Amino acid sequence: MFARAFRVRANTNIKGSDRRKLRSEVAAAFPTLSTEQLAELVPNKEELNVIKIHSHKGEAITVYMNHRNPILFEVEKVLYPTVYTLWVYPDLLPAFATWPPVLQKLAGGADLMLPGVVVPPSGLPQVQRGTLCAVTLLGNRAPVAVGVATMSTEEMLAAGMKGKGFAVLHTHLDHLWEYGDKSSPPTLAPLETDCAAEEGAGDEEELQGKEPGSSCCPEPQQHVDIRDLSLKDRDTCAELGKEELPENRAAEPAEGGSMEEQQEAEDSRTPQEQMDALFNQCFFHALKCKVKKSDLPLLTSTFLGSHMVSCCPAGKQLDIKKSSYKKFSKFLQCMQQQRILQVKELSKGVESIVDVDWKHPDIKAFAVPEGFSSASAAQDSKSEDREQVYHAPEIIPLYGVSTKMIPLFQESGHRKGSILSSSEVRNTIINYVKSNELVDETNKNFVKVDAILCDCLLDKSEQDEISHLKWDELLSRCLERLQPLHQVTFSGQEPVVRKGNIEPIDISIAQRSSNKKVTIIKNLELYGLDPQCVANTLQQKVQASATISPAPGAKDRVQVQIQGNQIHHLAKMLLEEYQLPRKYIQGLEKAPKLGRRK
Template sequence: MFLKAYRVKSNIQMKGSDKKKFKAELRKKFPLLTEERLNELLPTKDEVVLSKIYTFNGDSVLVYTHQKNPLFFELEKDKVIFPTVYTLWKYPDLLPSFPTWPLVLPKIANGADLMIPGIVVDYERGDKAYLNGKLKRDDAVYVNLTNNRAAVAVGVSYHSSEDLYMAGRRGKGLKILHFAGDKLWESGSKVPLPTMNPPDGLDFINHTEENQYVSDDENDPAEEIESVQDDRVEEVVEGAKDLQVQDVPEVEEDPRSPQEIMDELLENAFLQAWKTSAKKAELPMLTSNFFRVHMVSQCPKGKSLDVKKSSYKKLSKFLSEKSKEGLITVKELTKGVESITDVKRDHEKIQHFRVIKVVKDEEPEEEVLPCDMKYEPPEITELFIVSGPVQAIFKPLGIPKGRGLTGPQVREEVKRYVLENDMQDPERKSLVKLNPEMAGVVLGKGENGVFSLKWDDLHSRIQAKMSNGFSLRFPGEAESKVSKGALEPIEITTATRSGNKKVTLVHRLELFRISPKEFAQKLQVGVAASTSVHEAPNQKPGAVEVLVQGNQTSFISKLLLQEYKIPRKYVKEQEVVKKKKGKNPPK
């Protein structure tokens, strides 16, 4: 996290009341941090500086510094506080620790996480090997060396104790956030790693094979690694000499049932989709579109996804299981239609999933005639765009200006803002107390005496301050196209031309990617009247007009609604009335 230089946004000297609150948080987070220890770390009368920094990756972090040494850092997004190595050198019992081999230290210093094979434990203890079986996923842990108890790094566990044991010494064990030698350490006094006694409980090391990797004072670590590699190369060469054709084992059939195999295919396609084609997909997304566009395309060569052949039987049941695991959020935004509204991209399963390149058979492209193509309507989502007037509310929630939100999403984010800022009236839950930021957004002139609003009134006022927008996602496209303003409907207009002849004009078909020529052909066949396609006058460049003889409004509306499946609200009918010269309108 602090491997590269970070940007300091602000430095503030903490007030006495702020220090008291901070000490209370530390006592709650670290039970072994007694009052006496806290007063040693953060004396009441000494200056404590709170710095807000942005790491190279854009993470917002709060750093608490005393006498130029950073003592604690807090991930502002997760509200989690960690001690620095300076603090752990003074009080090494604040966090549990993982010992590792000295040769692993350069890897950590280069920004690598601590892998499970690098954690020195007595594997014979089973699931109690890792911190007596008490470790939970995302718990804070520090790293020390087998010959020195002093902390060399601080991080969070990728797995629980049981999962670490079940991993079979493979994969990542600890996500490293801070280590001795990084930029956060450099901001302090740069005290070198102190020499302490070895960690407790490592008597088993002499009975394991790993001790061949521990560097001695008399030997060069690089020479040891090279000798080990040479020995392994010799073993492989000797084994290759004796290799016989009959020594190659026959490939055994997969002992799993067809349902178990299909379950694995679905799981892998689901995870791979979020790391590839759906990585930047706009949400919400119809569950059927996610399966058809993203999951099916991630199926390995020679395989096919069939939910009915899995244990889930239905796509909704499979996605419901993923929702229970905390990977995605599935909601019914419209009656009977489920959509994926959120995905936890930092979830352990997605983060650790290894993407496998999908190789598809190359098939010759067949020429598809326009008459053979079946039109599929776009997925239309009306949005509220975060604009300047409401930025004071959405910016603290991490939602930037210009982001489009659906109505339910706006309500959900406003609710989150209210709850995080403790603005709900404790006695009357239907009322929201307005803080200065919220009042500046929702109140108008002459409302200085208004201090609270009902939930519905609050939501309607905020949405009224936001700009209109919409998104269109056409079948086969991974991402939606978000546009500002309201989506203009397809306009059906009847007009009178010379000789008192009626004609029907159709505009804005191109917005919905309806081929004007194909549409005109269907009109010509359907109503047995002549049609023409030309550039629309007095419209935006590229706009096309379809003209058909006679008043064909009813047929065109039915064609758009039933065959093209365009929603009713996006089909507008109107008649252009020509004023007759020399006659006054009736009184």
């Protein structure tokens, strides 16, 4: 459904009554969610947006956004969770595991076939046809796809695990996921031992001189579609579990104690103390490795949901209700009292982290857990690679030979519709003038107008009056009578030639009700800028509400609208950060004049 890019038709803030209605619909669709979880998913005060989009197939879809991430989408009055929501609530839907290489095919729009489903020793979850299900990867409980079962569990087994099992709607790495902050799935340990882990356990027993226990786990190759996976891929997947145990064994002596002593020390703490320690570990880990100065101000909910959750060790889950703080705001107040960070309420009911003391002794002394040192760094580098730095496009004006100008250009071998650069037009005119000896002998700054130049460059009222033209006027008249075109070259892409002159980025100020002003930005798409990304960046910079809506009179284009006169911030962002030439930005002169401070 989101394998290809979609069009955003509207982006608005959700009202209080609609928020309550959405919470009741979520409670009905997902009855396993507790009251606290419902309040977290659809909060009372934090900002929620409703986005109306059209998929590449023309389907009308409603997406609900919590800050930067889509949390739910609705198709034909049916609610579906996104992978961002399932990473916070991994047990919300019945889950079926598949092999890691299959994810690329699912993200490309393929459905999940039953030969690609891994059958655990305890059997498949019991579902009926039409049940909403999650898809996980072998060895990680974090869902990577959402789909609908096309047959019941009994029908799957009766079919010999052949045929289509799930119609996939949304996946990690698809365009809906890209609409969010593009974070990677957390690492969550499976609730039960999978086949690969049992193989690793068997290898460990052999290394210790013990006989491995017998296992009834079916061979993974029996459930892999050979058309979908190569033998090399299957071997790689099967070795995942084997690599984890040696790493854990290698980490034991580094801790300075045996596993039994560590277990006893951990068991001596109450569950509340263990949760407090987990929150502290994830807090310092997120500040040290995930949050950058450029991310500030950062919403506290985003810090918890996107940064701290991704730092949670495998097999554990952050739950503030099980800690001594009970509320995340109280946890942050405690950290603020220690002068580690500063939290402010930038807008009513919404708190943000505005400053972090990265030189604080507790942050500097924190050691990143060994399990995260290589894996998380690799994931961060990949996510940074995906978020490529914007490069301003190269824009070159071009000119097409029109019917009226054919006589002037045909001597140089050009025909109607030939595309020339300004230098090629100039050289063609110079060659024509010199070859026909039209340079004025008494004043070489002038060119004599012959019959062809007269027909091509002069109006009927001028033909009897003008006999000579200056070189500059001759060239400017020629360019005016050619068909305007322009070539746009984006970084790493082939040049694209379009008709007409490129429209500048248009910035205007409009008046709304209660004498409020809004800033409207159009034509961002022509310069390779994502309107949603610009809106999000500007919203964080000025802490004002920003929305996206269809641009009037322009097909398949949208406009960004942000509260207040924000032209100063826009000019700094477009000219300095995005390096766009000033001549391609229209409306910068409407910036508010800054009065002198008394």
